[in-house]
Amino acid sequence: MAEEEVIDSSDSDRHARELAHARYVTFDGPHHLESGGELPSVTVAFETYGQLNPAGDNAVLVCHAISGDSHVARHDATDDPGWWDIAIGPGKAIDTDRYFVICPNILGGCRGTTGPNSYNPKTGSAYGPDFPMITTGDIINVQKQLVDHLGIDRLLAVVGGSLGGHMALAWAIHYPHMMAGTAAIATSPRLTSQALAFDVVGRNAILHDPHYNEGRYYEQEPGPLVGLAIARMLGHITYLSRESMKQKFDADRLSPRDVATQFETRFSVGSYLAHQGDRFGQRFDPNSYITLSMAMDLFDLGATHDDLVKAFEPAVCRWLVVSFTSDWLFPDFQSRQIVDALLANNSAVSYCNVESSCGHDAFLLPNELDSYGTMIAGFLENLNGGPGTVEASDDGEGRARKPTSIFHDPGRLDYESIAELIPPGASVLDLGCGTGGLLSLLKQRGHQRIMGIELDEHAAVACVRHGLDVLQSDLNQGLSSFSDGQFDFVVLSQTLQTVIDVRRVVNEMLRVGRRGIVSFPNLGYHKLRRQLAEEGRAPLVAVGGGTRWHDTQNVRFLTIADFDEFCREEGIQIHQHVALDTEAGRTVDDDPNLNADMAIVVLSK
């Protein structure tokens, strides 16, 4: 139906070099749009990297952000770098030696795919303001036609950041069986009102530029480049963070870079913004900016958690959701809203809020690539079955589950004792899962629906790398993402004593899990009692491991008897008690509160 053509891009000389590798395909229409409008035909500019494998199951669709294009990476050493060169290429996070990467310029764009600056057969000139309003749904419908055209029945994954993340979300909802996994980076279920406000101001600047001419500026010089520059300057402020702007501009605030511009250059940040504003006018079409920013502003999966749960209901893929701590345009809590809705639908999802000072741009920069790139690589690798389970000891970075400071590291004795308490096939949520020691053991034992929660970013990254679903989150902020009885078992292994709000966390775990398993060090252990009673020393102090009363991570100290009383008071039922002497490596039956250094308790409420 659609034939690929070679389009001579020399009429768009300034783009010729960058788009040297683009291919073009035209899909005849009419294309009915969600707004009610239609387009008679749509041309798509796209680039591909790597090879589609014989099974046809290694294709990764990459969706670009508002100002991106099809040139996502260089095709060879002499090529210009693409906009995500750091993440895509041979041996990189999205490894083009393994995956077939497709990146199309999006509908409404201005870099080869049909958009406002394209030829309108009805009028014989550019669409301009006659280009219909489009939505993210329209954009992905065109991408779907491209994927079909390329003969791909099912993508390995759809990956996108920012506006591209909106597309990734829409793909998983509208074409749920078209991908094994979706990676949504630095994105949101809809813009915050703050982010939307910046777009409004940017559009107002373009629309009221006297050269805008109601969108029919293609035949005149100049177009509404001042308005576009104002919008772009604003955009750049929102892509950076306060911290990254400080790093860039504070040192030489009054020493502007030498740029030829009509805009104010008294301050270094001003010269930067002027440069970015001017440069954008050389490569981007103001009508495209209006069209795509409006598509972004209209994207709206819902205002409430319930809305989002409903919106994500059709999705069946695995998920990786990544946010960045300093991203204030697509702030982390919005990624967490996506994750919470996915969890409510019992989807398989990993989430990490990557520590970064780079703001929204972080996903395009090398600074945090070790985290987000590693997770993308691990995520892709573990789709379609993946390479299988890893050993818990294979953490690599020495970031195993933190040993308790009171006792000898219980290590696998603890894990194995807990695993023994869980019937085959049960679903398990592990609170404070570290790098996934217990989860890996459970995976080896054939448990399918297992997940961890871990605060430490590096430990969470290690989980994703190993194909274990993890929610990077603070236990003290509760388990509100999970619904009642969502897991057969919720495990709190060697973590209770580091939790500030014990009551909330324990009650939450017994809400989310039909059974809870808690293991904790027993302050009633005879050696510890003696330290206080006879030596007058805090029990913690004299015990191995090198941590002390003043620097231990433990902030709660309890005996087995204390915990039993707590359970009685909270109306928690104790089903099973396992008491361990970890030093001797055996279970304890006689007076556990005196003779055991660790307790494992199975609970419910």
Added chain:
Amino acid sequence: MAEEEVIDSSDSDRHARELAHARYVTFDGPHHLESGGELPSVTVAFETYGQLNPAGDNAVLVCHAISGDSHVARHDATDDPGWWDIAIGPGKAIDTDRYFVICPNILGGCRGTTGPNSYNPKTGSAYGPDFPMITTGDIINVQKQLVDHLGIDRLLAVVGGSLGGHMALAWAIHYPHMMAGTAAIATSPRLTSQALAFDVVGRNAILHDPHYNEGRYYEQEPGPLVGLAIARMLGHITYLSRESMKQKFDADRLSPRDVATQFETRFSVGSYLAHQGDRFGQRFDPNSYITLSMAMDLFDLGATHDDLVKAFEPAVCRWLVVSFTSDWLFPDFQSRQIVDALLANNSAVSYCNVESSCGHDAFLLPNELDSYGTMIAGFLENLNGGPGTVEASDDGEGRARKPTSIFHDPGRLDYESIAELIPPGASVLDLGCGTGGLLSLLKQRGHQRIMGIELDEHAAVACVRHGLDVLQSDLNQGLSSFSDGQFDFVVLSQTLQTVIDVRRVVNEMLRVGRRGIVSFPNLGYHKLRRQLAEEGRAPLVAVGGGTRWHDTQNVRFLTIADFDEFCREEGIQIHQHVALDTEAGRTVDDDPNLNADMAIVVLSK
């Protein structure tokens, strides 16, 4: 020299009503400006409230922000509200029954004081672009002339927020003997690069409005109102917070308010911005916006801590510095930079970072008035000697220093034992000072240079209300604001056990204080030993006070012997040990580690 005139404001009809109470005074020049330019004469519009007392020492100068004017509050019940009506008036935070309040429109403004829209005698028309570049220094020099004109030798205080805060800082530096106190609200030593960037974009929008006409637009209609509106829309985004925009606009995102405007109104936030942008054009002069935003951008007390310490060196007044947690235009860390510099100069300063979702606008809104208004009132009341010391029991809000969960509340036994250890006249810093119980006791005993650090906002507010200097801050973040040996004594009373990073805090206190006094509950107390040894219960559990192992605020548990060992290891010298049995209300000499429930230790390093 300067005569007050009655200026007929009917030529500026739309302002006539609001400025009904303004008085005008003209100071003949030439006025030499910091930029090297000059103004032949300067007229100041100002309003006053309340009466100057016979001693002439109750005058408060209020400095307005970029778009404010002299009408800071209503003059009577029929008057229009002023821009800070909630804080100024009879019985309000700045009580006009007690204080004589002066609020002038600032130089460069457009509401009666000389600015770009004023008559330029050299040309016979408005200054426009010929209005010279002005600085905050120029602005306060004119204010100083007004204060002199009013016959005031020394102000009680200068109070200002945002750009007005810049003026307050400049006053304290340039006219250090002109005020007893300075209250700097939601301000900064200079703009962040991010805030500066927004100003640059706003100015670019005005300067490139085709109606700007190089600033000579007064004779034409319309002026550069689109550019000014764009700048104002941007400003409004930065005055609000993400959270407050959510509250205002998320619920009815697609239901714009009905406003007549040329700007985009598809979204509710768009209609709000359009309205604000349009309305600003009706009352503000674009050239004033450029002039004043540039004055704000050029305000720069220094980039580094050392710069700021030097900048604030001349200041001798007392200080109140207030920031708001959600203010991202003048973020809290910038207020803290001011405070740190003042502390380095050994200035008397209180600081509080008020919890708020209202963003930069918080200081103009009623939401957090209970905090910032109460502090301003308490600060003013305690200047010039103030009403004297309050009783520690006079906390009012039941927010006394938190009792330890292990022991009977030591109350004044602890305080008095500590106070006894401190020689008369010594300077004291109290870490975790609560509502100021110990500090009040020390004040009663005649100590002059005393200060507290407290994390809880309400407790910190209570301190300021009582005239006690307090730094609202987390001890775990260290004492880096203070220099070596800055205090004779640093006290950590009943707080050690709630500190996570004990090693850092103790070493820091002994860096800042020539002596340290630490009091803490002793886990070695015989009753506690027995609880663990004989009953097998965490020592905490069985003791009164209602707090338990799982919800106590205490996170560190130590015996006197543990602390002694810690001191040996850290090279800390113990000068004095006081062991208390708080239940019996007496000191303990015999085996304190067994018989005392609390220890007080005097240390140095």
